[in-house]
Each structure stands twice: as structure tokens, then as C-alpha cells.
Amino acid sequence: MSINIITISREFGSGGRTIAQMLAEKLGYAFYDKELIAKAAERTGFAESFVQEHGEKHSSFFSITYPSMTFNGMTTEDYLWSMQRKIILELAEEGPCIIVGRCSDYILKDRKDAIHVFVHADPADRADRIINQYGVKTSDPAKAIAEEDKNRRKNYRYYTDREWGAVDNYTVSLDSSVFGIDGSVEMILNMIRFLDEHPEQV
Amino acid sequence: MSINIITISREFGSGGRTIAQMLAEKLGYAFYDKELIAKAAERTGFAESFVQEHGEKHSSFFSITYPSMTFNGMTTEDYLWSMQRKIILELAEEGPCIIVGRCSDYILKDRKDAIHVFVHADPADRADRIINQYGVKTSDPAKAIAEEDKNRRKNYRYYTDREWGAVDNYTVSLDSSVFGIDGSVEMILNMIRFLDEHPEQV
Numbered sequence: 001m002s003i004n005i006i007t008i009s010r011e012f013g014s015g016g017r018t019i020a021q022m023l024a025e026k027l028g029y030a031f032y033d034k035e036l037i038a039k040a041a042e043r044t045g046f047a048e049s050f051v052q053e054h055g056e057k058h059s060s061f062f063s064i065t066y067p068s069m070t071f072n073g074m075t076t077e078d079y080l081w082s083m084q085r086k087i088i089l090e091l092a093e094e095g096p097c098i099i100v101g102r103c104s105d106y107i108l109k110d111r112k113d114a115i116h117v118f119v120h121a122d123p124a125d126r127a128d129r130i131i132n133q134y135g136v137k138t139s140d141p142a143k144a145i146a147e148e149d150k151n152r153r154k155n156y157r158y159y160t161d162r163e164w165g166a167v168d169n170y171t172v173s174l175d176s177s178v179f180g181i182d183g184s185v186e187m188i189l190n191m192i193r194f195l196d197e198h199p200e201q202v
Numbered sequence: 203m204s205i206n207i208i209t210i211s212r213e214f215g216s217g218g219r220t221i222a223q224m225l226a227e228k229l230g231y232a233f234y235d236k237e238l239i240a241k242a243a244e245r246t247g248f249a250e251s252f253v254q255e256h257g258e259k260h261s262s263f264f265s266i267t268y269p270s271m272t273f274n275g276m277t278t279e280d281y282l283w284s285m286q287r288k289i290i291l292e293l294a295e296e297g298p299c300i301i302v303g304r305c306s307d308y309i310l311k312d313r314k315d316a317i318h319v320f321v322h323a324d325p326a327d328r329a330d331r332i333i334n335q336y337g338v339k340t341s342d343p344a345k346a347i348a349e350e351d352k353n354r355r356k357n358y359r360y361y362t363d364r365e366w367g368a369v370d371n372y373t374v375s376l377d378s379s380v381f382g383i384d385g386s387v388e389m390i391l392n393m394i395r396f397l398d399e400h401p402e403q404v
Contacts, residue, residue, distance in 0.1 A: 011370075115380065120369050165369045167322050168213075171377045172389075173369040178317065183396055187374075190392050194385055 002199075003192050004029075004096040005114035007104040009164070012148035013126030013134070013141075015176045015184070016119035020100045022185045027192070030097040036087060044083050051080065081159055101152075105169055106160040115195070117188060118165060118173040125177045204401070205394050206231075206298040207316035209306040211366070214350035215328030215336070215343075217378045217386075218321035222302045224387045229394070232299040238289060246285050253282065283361055303354075307371055308362040317397070319390060320367060320375040327379045 006023065010016020017033060024031035044051070074082065081103075088107045091097055092114070099108075105116035121129075127141035138144045156164035167173060172191060176184045208225065212218020219235060226233035246253070276284065283305075290309045293299055294316070301310075307318035323331075329343035340346045358366035369375060374393060378386045 118369050118375075163368075166365075167320050167367045167369055167372070167375040170369070170375065171380050173320075173372065173375040175373045178373050179393070179396065180400070180402075183400060186396065187389075187393060191381070191389055194381070194388065198382070198385060200382075 003113055003115050003195050005092050005108055005111055006098045006188070006192070007108055007114065007116045008098060008100050008119060009105050009117070009170065010101065010119040011121060011126065011165075012145050012152070013130040014119045014121040015129060015181045017100050018181055019119055019176065019184050019188070020098050022181070023188055024098045026185065026189060027096070027098075030091070030095060031100075032088075032091055032097055033100040036084070036091065036099065036102065039087050039091075043087070044080055046076075046080065103156055103159055106156075106162060109169075115171040115191070116169065118170040119176050119184065120165070120173065121175060122177040205315055205317050205397050207294050207310055207313055208300045208390070208394070209310055209316065209318045210300060210302050210321060211307050211319070211372065212303065212321040213323060213328065213367075214347050214354070215332040216321045216323040217331060217383045219302050220383055221321055221378065221386050221390070222300050224383070225390055226300045228387065228391060229298070229300075232293070232297060233302075234290075234293055234299055235302040238286070238293070238301065238304065241289050241293075245289070246282055248278075248282065305358055305361050308358075308364060311371075317373040317393070318371065320372040321378050321386065322367070322375065323377060324379040 006020075006029070008016050008020040008023075010019075020033070021031055023029070084102055085107050088099060088102065088104050091099065092108055092111060105118075108114045109116070123142065123145070126145050130136040130141055130144060131138070136144055153164040156162065162169055165173075172188070174184050174187060179187055208222075208231070210218050210222040210225075212221075222235070223233055225231070286304055287309050290301060290304065290306050293301065294310055294313060307320075310316045311318070325344060325347070328347050332338040332343055332346060333340070338346055355366040358364065364371055367375075374390070376386050376389060381389055
């Protein structure tokens, strides 16, 4: 089976987004991350920065603080989720693509032409990356990382009823600290090539 | 860094043991699974069948039922665990090897020349494999699988304080239903080759 869709889930600071972008370039696939956010923002009428902040973070803040702030009976975040979900399903129909985060592995779990990758890394590399590459300003990178992972885990559990980072959800998971960014891209490309050459698989 | 040690953790019915054995043959590495059990059995004086049954299953049965049945103040299972741990550390010193299960990923987590693989598969393939290849007699394979996974998860958590099947514990995880047994072997070999050729990694 030819693989048309790759979802990349990633720990904060693992370099997963960079890996996804490099893969998209090498494969000539569309790449959806900020683009996806922009599309979602456009449709919901929310500001792009709001979507970026809340698209992978579930909290009951809005429903508690502003109980009347609902859309068709949904909280702001549930509405945003349902829009993102629709957009992800549509993008996957449009042609070969790579989608980063936003529970895309779950949303596209039934696509036979998709593989789902999870990128993780060791804590020291992650801390180094968020400070020196992402430009995060913090005196406690470990805390910033733990906080972001917690948000992603909570959001994922709320919307999918599955555990974020549990091997069963992903076709493959990789430690980018072991393989490096280029190496991780090479390993994933090798898998795509293998599956393309072995249509009896998947 | 040249990879001398590969630990393979696996869901029951995922074919992980077969993958480990094939890898060992291709790489010319020692393979430890039943051999390990036999060695542990020899040292502890337990019957081999007892070690096989209890080596990856933690229960408080012995300590509750026979509170006096302890070894140097340890329960039978804790004693067995400590012996298995020692044996795994020793085997890893003896030369290149592949070790299946028994928390070997955790026990050898500080070896820089080791990679840790987790093999999983979809439920239908696992059910089919335990009935038709492992010869498990059951009218409810899903239940048998859930039970065995639960034992491995509980044992792993008890002895390592980590979650069995959480991506962070493993260098790589693979879905053998997607890649097949031969394909999974090929993907792992490719990773070993890559790391051998890129000594700057690991």
C-alpha cells in the first residue's frame, strides 16, 4: 500500500515538527501545521493565536468561567476541536500530506494509506532545543516541557479516550536523541519506501 | 556507536519473539529468552516452568499465602526478579546479544551500546497468532491477550516504576501488523546499520 498520509505526534522539544517538515519536502507531500491552524482559525472566526494556543490544550476554563460562551451547545474548545477534526479529514482527502499533532493520528486511524509516527527525545535534548531553537524564555525548561506534555496528554485523552504516547496508537515511535533529526527522517523514509514496495503489507 | 545489545519488549501475540530470534540470526548475536529462563532457573533452584510462569508476572500471592516463604527477606518473586536482573547484566557483558522481555529495557537503560525495541500488533493479528502459532487453547483469545498484557504491565510497573508500552522507554516501537514479521526485522536492521555507520549518534 502506498502511504499518502503521515501523522506526526511529538513531545515538546523532540524536533518532531522539523522532522515532519523535512519529510514533507523529501516526499513532496503537503505539510500541515500552522497552515492547519490558519484554516481552522479562518473557519471558526477565532484569532490565529487563540487557535494556536488552544488547539492542543483542553481546559474547562471557558465552560466554567463563561458558561454561556458556547457554540451550538458546545464549549469553545469542543467547537474548535470539531472544526479541526473536520479540516483534518478534508485535508487528508485532498492528497498526500503530513499532519503534525492535533490528535491527527486518532482522527485518521481508519485510513489504510496512513502511518502514524510519534517522535520523542531525552529530557536534556528537549530542554536544549526549546531554549536554543524554539526560543522559549524560561529559567526552568524541564518544568515548561512537563507542562506542555501534560496539556497535550490531557487534550488527547479528553478527545480520543486514549493515552498520548502509548505505543499502540502509533505505527512507529522513534527517539530523535538516538537517531538525530536527519537520521529520524531517514528511518521514516525507509519505512515509507518499504511499505510502497510491499503492497501486501498494511 | 556500534549497537551490541538489543532488548525486545513485546505485546503477547505480536511476533516480537520471532522478530528477536530472526534479528539474532542475521546479526550473529546471542539470543536470550528460554536460555535466560534456564539460567535463572538453575541459579535460583526453581523449576524452569516456575520461572517461565512467574518471570514476567508479579503477584502478591506468595507473600500473602505463604508469608514465611521468603529468600533473604524477599518474596519468591522479588528474589527471582533480582536473580534475573543480575543474569541480564552479566549476559550483556559477555558480548553482543538480543534479550527478550523481562524488563531488560529498564535493566540495560544505561548501556550506551543498547537500543530498546517494543513490538506491538493489532488485536486480530495477535489473536490469530496465539491460536495458530503459539498453540494457545482458548475460546476467547482477546481475553487471554488482555490477561497476559495486564500481567506484563503490572510486573513492569512494580519493578521499574515506569509504564509498560510508553514510548519514552524505548528507542523505537513498531507495529508488526503494518510491517509484517520480515519487514519489522528489516526496519530494525536498517536502524542498527544506520547507528553503526553514524558513530556520532547515540
